[in-house]
Amino acid sequence: MRLFNVRVLRAQGLSTPTTVQLDVADGDDRDASGLILSPGWMDLHAHLRDPGFLQKETLATGCASAAFGGFTHVVAMANTSPVTDRAELVRNLVARAEGLPVRLSFVGALTIGLEGKELTDATALRAAGAVALSDDGRHAMEKATLRRALEGAAIAGLPVLIHPQKEELGVTPEAEVRAVHEALDVLRDVGRSRLHVQHVSTSAAADLIRQAKGDRLWVTAEATPHHLSLTTEDAARMGSAGNVNPPLRSAADREALLDAVEQGVIDVIATDHAPHEAAAKQAGANGFHGFETAVGVVLGLGLDARVLYRACVQRPRQIVGQPIDDEWTLIDPEVDWTVDASSFRSRGKNTPYAGRRLRGRVVMTVCSGHVLFERMVQRV
Ligand SMILES: [Zn+2]
Known part of the structure; x- marks a missing residue:
């Protein structure tokens, strides 16, 4: 398939309109004027x-949803049932993922049952x-356990991803800041381990990460589209539909996170896609559907193209050592659309953007030589 007049998202920014040949079996040549071709998010x-x-979701519905949202590679967390805390469970998942349309990678638990006590076998995982x-x-986890966990992961050659929240402090900003502070302390001590801080939501935590990077610690961080676009005011309007952990924060936090993404202090934008069935969400479950709104929400942040490439394409793969391999997302950056959760491919319709207008949508996703889906472009 050839795409004519398409602008390509690259590390250096957006190219001028050009022709790109995609290696797919099942697609026709087309005029892609006005569209952006990005390596798969x-x-x-x-x-x-x-x-x-x-x-809530299955590997298959999750993959369909990811493809619809423009993601060609997804990293799945370990808090399943059973928890992915043994090699055999990882092997099963990897085998099941083989025939699926998007690439899936799996995270192993750091401690047995996620209980923070007994470490898993990092090398076997x-x-x-x-x-x-x-x-x-x-x-x-106690500090001493995190220390041993970072050491074990380093020997196995794996990064440690933390959900920074001192559990005894609830979901307050302080709970996050204290957890990040403590983890960076341990990292400073251990040295050559790799720490990745998940869903940073506060300005103060971003500051700690900025400082640690300045001190050349091997730390990376992510923020979610919802923490970059919504605040406590939105949460107040949504009732239990706005429940998410960490919670939506102040406008000042949101702005600080955006700055941190622009500066590369926060490396990655990651959705924390957390699908729930309607009953669970109404009963107060935490988390938002992430995949199918991400591109529109992220484009709405007004980030420079180089930052987009870094946060959505390049750094996520660097952190978990995965290549970009024959995977593409074709985006219409100008189309306006209204979020209708009933159209989601995901089993989780729990989006905080229901009924909102977003600008920018995925037109086509290509992975491993196949067009996973294609949407007719209608400008309104
Ligand atoms: Zn999560």
Whole structure:
């Protein structure tokens, strides 16, 4: 398939309109004037709920949803049931993912049952295919345990992803700041381990990460589209539909996070895709659907093209050591559309953007030589 007059998103920014040949079996040549061709976006933080919570999502519905949202590679977290804390479980998931349309990578648990006590076998998890270790969803670890966890992960050659939240302090900004502070302290001590801070939501935590990077610690960080676009005011309007962990924060926090993304202090934009069935969400469950609104929300942030490339394409892959391989997302940056959760491919319709207008939408996703889906462009 040839795309004519398409602008390509690259590390240096957007190219001028050009012709690109995509190596796909099942597509016709087309005029792509006004469209942006990006290497496939990678979501470094998603909950696919499989095994254990199939009413929320499955590997198959998660992949369909990811493709629809422009993601060609997704990293799935370990808080499934059973928790992905043994090599055999990672191996099963990797085998199941093989026939799926988008690339899936899996995170192994850092501690057995995510309980923060007994470390998992980092080397065995890596050998089984895990690309990182994390107790995401929990942060029950003492400093001494985190230290041993970072050392073990370093020996296995894996990064440690943390969900920074001192559990005894609830979901307050302080809970995040203290957890980040403590983790960076441990990292400073341990040296050559790799720490990745998930869903940073506060200005103060971003400052700590900025400082740590200045001190040349091996730390990376991510923020979610919702923390970059919404605040406590939006949460107040949404009632239980606005429940998310960490919670939406102040406008000042939101602005500080955006600055941190622009500066590269926050490396990655990752959705924390957390699908729930309607009943669970109404009962107060935390988390938002992420995949199918991400491109529109992120384009709406007004980031420079080089920052987009870094945050959505390049850095997520660098952090978990994955290549960009024959995967593309074709985006119409100008189209306005209204978010209608009932149209989602995901089982989770729990979006904070329901009924909102977004500008910018995925037109086509290509992975491993196949067009995964294609949307007719209608400008309104
Ligand atoms: Zn998460």
